[in-house]
Amino acid sequence: MAKTLFEKVWNQHVVKQNDDGSTLLYIDRQLVHEVTSPQAFEGLRAAGRKPWRVSASLATPDHNVPTIGLEHGITDPVAKIQVEALGANCQEFGIEEFAMGDIRQGIVHVVGPEQGKVLPGMTVVCGDSHTSTHGALGAIAVGIGTSEVEHVFATQTLIQIKPKVMRVDVDGALPTGITGKDVALYIIGQIGTAGGTGYAIEFAGQAIRALSMEGRMTLCNMTIEAGARCGMVAVDDKTLAYVKGRPSAPVGDVWDQAVEAWSDLHSDTDAVFDHEVHLHAADILPQVTWGTSPEMVVPITGSTPALADAKDAVQREGWTRALAYMGLTENTAMQDVQIDKVFIGSCTNARIEDFRAAAAIAKGHKIAGNVKLAMVVPGSGLVKAQAESEGLDVIFKEAGFEWREPGCSMCLAMNADRLGAGERCASTSNRNFEGRQGAGGRTHLVSPAMAAAAAIKGHFVDVRGWS
Amino acid sequence: MQAFTTLNGLVVPMDRANVDTDAIIPKQFLKSIKRTGYGPFLFDEWRYEDVGQPEMDCSNRPKRGDFVLNQARYQGAQVMLARENFGCGSSREHAPWAILDYGVSCVIAPSFADIFYNNCFKNGILPVVISDTEMDVLFAETAAIEGYALTVDLDAQMVMTPSGQSFSFEVDDFRKHCLLHGLDDIGLTLQDAASIKNYEKKRQQDAPWLF
Numbered sequence: 140m141a142k143t144l145f146e147k148v149w150n151q152h153v154v155k156q157n158d159d160g161s162t163l164l165y166i167d168r169q170l171v172h173e174v175t176s177p178q179a180f181e182g183l184r185a186a187g188r189k190p191w192r193v194s195a196s197l198a199t200p201d202h203n204v205p206t207i208g209l210e211h212g213i214t215d216p217v218a219k220i221q222v223e224a225l226g227a228n229c230q231e232f233g234i235e236e237f238a239m240g241d242i243r244q245g246i247v248h249v250v251g252p253e254q255g256k257v258l259p260g261m262t263v264v265c266g267d268s269h270t271s272t273h274g275a276l277g278a279i280a281v282g283i284g285t286s287e288v289e290h291v292f293a294t295q296t297l298i299q300i301k302p303k304v305m306r307v308d309v310d311g312a313l314p315t316g317i318t319g320k321d322v323a324l325y326i327i328g329q330i331g332t333a334g335g336t337g338y339a340i341e342f343a344g345q346a347i348r349a350l351s352m353e354g355r356m357t358l359c360n361m362t363i364e365a366g367a368r369c370g371m372v373a374v375d376d377k378t379l380a381y382v383k384g385r386p387s388a389p390v391g392d393v394w395d396q397a398v399e400a401w402s403d404l405h406s407d408t409d410a411v412f413d414h415e416v417h418l419h420a421a422d423i424l425p426q427v428t429w430g431t432s433p434e435m436v437v438p439i440t441g442s443t444p445a446l447a448d449a450k451d452a453v454q455r456e457g458w459t460r461a462l463a464y465m466g467l468t469e470n471t472a473m474q475d476v477q478i479d480k481v482f483i484g485s486c487t488n489a490r491i492e493d494f495r496a497a498a499a500i501a502k503g504h505k506i507a508g509n510v511k512l513a514m515v516v517p518g519s520g521l522v523k524a525q526a527e528s529e530g531l532d533v534i535f536k537e538a539g540f541e542w543r544e545p546g547c548s549m550c551l552a553m554n555a556d557r558l559g560a561g562e563r564c565a566s567t568s569n570r571n572f573e574g575r576q577g578a579g580g581r582t583h584l585v586s587p588a589m590a591a592a593a594a595i596k597g598h599f600v601d602v603r604g605w606s
Numbered sequence: 607m608q609a610f611t612t613l614n615g616l617v618v619p620m621d622r623a624n625v626d627t628d629a630i631i632p633k634q635f636l637k638s639i640k641r642t643g644y645g646p647f648l649f650d651e652w653r654y655e656d657v658g659q660p661e662m663d664c665s666n667r668p669k670r671g672d673f674v675l676n677q678a679r680y681q682g683a684q685v686m687l688a689r690e691n692f693g694c695g696s697s698r699e700h701a702p703w704a705i706l707d708y709g710v711s712c713v714i715a716p717s718f719a720d721i722f723y724n725n726c727f728k729n730g731i732l733p734v735v736i737s738d739t740e741m742d743v744l745f746a747e748t749a750a751i752e753g754y755a756l757t758v759d760l761d762a763q764m765v766m767t768p769s770g771q772s773f774s775f776e777v778d779d780f781r782k783h784c785l786l787h788g789l790d791d792i793g794l795t796l797q798d799a800a801s802i803k804n805y806e807k808k809r810q811q812d813a814p815w816l817f
């Protein structure tokens with residue numbers, strides 16, 4: 140029978156089908172960071188358990204690490220304890236860790252694929268919702284809570300209920316200047332932040348196939364903002380070219396054997412989906428969020444909504460609250476919105492392609508006088524090194540951006556990088572929730588090129604007309 | 607894990623949609639390496655006028671009087687009413703830990719975000735899904751009647767109001783079983799250790815690049 144990509148990968152990982160409808164699913168890879176793992180390690184210790192298969196896990200600190208002044212170490216004592224706990228736990232339980240100072244350290248979702256630790260057809264988990272990123276490689280990748288992190292350590296499995304499968308098809312060619320980030324925000328704007336609840340989403344169609352691997356990672360990364368369990372893209376030549384030669388990718392005969400197996404990692408032509416959404420690439424403009432949920436998004440040519448257009452009282456209430464929090468009024472043109480800070484980084488947009496796009500905009504310009512801080516934070520030490528070898532750091536610095544050390548940084552502001560109350564930020568991260576980038580901070584989600592352009596102009600602008 | 611069977615508890619209404627886990631427990635509290643102690647910081651930014659820090663004493667912090675958790679009539683609540691997509695965003699299990707530590711062990715909403723929903727069951731919290739119209743009834747009655755309490759019966763899969771109305775809800779068999787008995791699911795899974803080993807052996811032959 141014809142199968143979807145999701146079903147194929149799922150079926151290969153079923154250890155046991157339980158009578159109560161749940162499935163015991165084998166997990167190939169667990170990525171670990173400092174914030175959601177200490178209680179899991181503590182649980183193992185308390186129960187006298189050991190990890191089932193240490194080679195399945197890879198750890199790196201990212202959320203709490205400073206992005207500046209690394210020679211002083213971590214100055215926040217609470218953060219320091221957490222990062223040190225990760226190191227001590229990895230040592231005690233024999234888990235590989237890329238610690239601070241290791242060039243391979245970075246945001247888990249950048250590091251995993253970069254190292255070839257995530258491969259097509261794998262099941263991948265991490266105590267982090269943006270684990271969905273890894274679906275770009277044709278993997279089932281889900282974010283889990285700390286109890287499940289412990290469960291995977293102890294048993295190498297997860298108890299799962301099979302989700303339904305949705306295909307989001309974006310046909311046609313993407314207009315110039317439109318990136319994976321714009322596609323992601325546009326899709327969320329169309330289906331809503333709960334539109335994917337209960338589903339695994341497969342992204343398909345000409346526009347998706349045309350995206351680079353980085354673009355696909357950006358897209359799958361934001362699947363969680365649409366409420367879906369995971370996002371996936373079929374394996375093609377781009378996937379293989381990306382994986383080949385990475386430190387943990389197979390080589391020789393095993394590589395050939397793997398490629399043979401991976402050639403089946405696409406949905407069969409007549410596979411049936413539980414739900415299908417069809418969108419047109421030609422309709423996608425550069426996107427910018429105006430509110431406090433990723434679904435509160437408009438094209439750069441648009442405005443904040445008119446309250447009278449809300450579909451019901453709950454939405455009107457939500458819009459009113461969001462406008463008040465964001466310090467905006469209804470019907471405000473997005474291009475008139477001035478910003479205070481710019482953040483280019485996060486597991487959504489801190490890969491080399493993102494920096495190339497942002498640098499192409501910033502080159503030869505200076506950030507606007509009203510922009511107090513514009514920072515570029517690489518997703519990993521290796522991304523940083525690559526960017527520096529291409530001279531991107533110089534372009535950014537000459538334009539007035541700060542060039543930082545790798546980490547999550549102002550995506551969630553657990554370290555010192557954060558917004559002050561009322562400050563407005565053009566950010567390439569994935570969440571614009573109240574307080575996400577600092578208490579009272581106001582976040583607008585955009586692509587790297589849009590963030591760079593906003594930094595130069597001091598307000599949001601349409602990158603399609605950039606010169 | 608604490609079992610959940612039936613609960614009769616005071617209700618607190620959280621009347622907004624898309625409440626995310628960043629709001630439930632802000633990031634600065636994620637630096638803790640413990641599972642407990644998050645209750646005083648539940649909804650920290652909405653609840654207090656100052657910015658909370660881990661380990662601080664909350665008893666003298668300035669509170670926002672208009673926030674529901676600060677209203678006298680809702681003190682001691684064990685059941686929370688919520689709107690659609692409750693618990694969206696970050697996978698942080700600190701969110702259910704904070705809710706439980708505060709004293710709430712049942713959240714009723716028209717829909718929940720996936721990871722949060724799952725995390726609740728791992729921590730002895732029952733997330734109940736009922737329809738929007740039924741939610742409207744509960745919100746209205748909670749607002750109208752001081753001391754409004756609901757009975758939630760997991761075994762019968764039923765929410766009962768003081769006036770005797772009842773709303774049924776769905777829950778997966780395996781989650782229900784674990785929650786009713788407070789089971790540690792790692793222990794349960796390890797009963798299948800032989801199946802996991804067999805699977806692994808076969809897989810290692812078929813797909814050696816995964817190991």
Ligand code: SF4
Pocket residue numbers: 201202246247248267269485486487546547550551568569
């Ligand atoms: S960059 Fe942001 S979203 Fe990504 S893992 Fe770090 S904190 Fe989470």
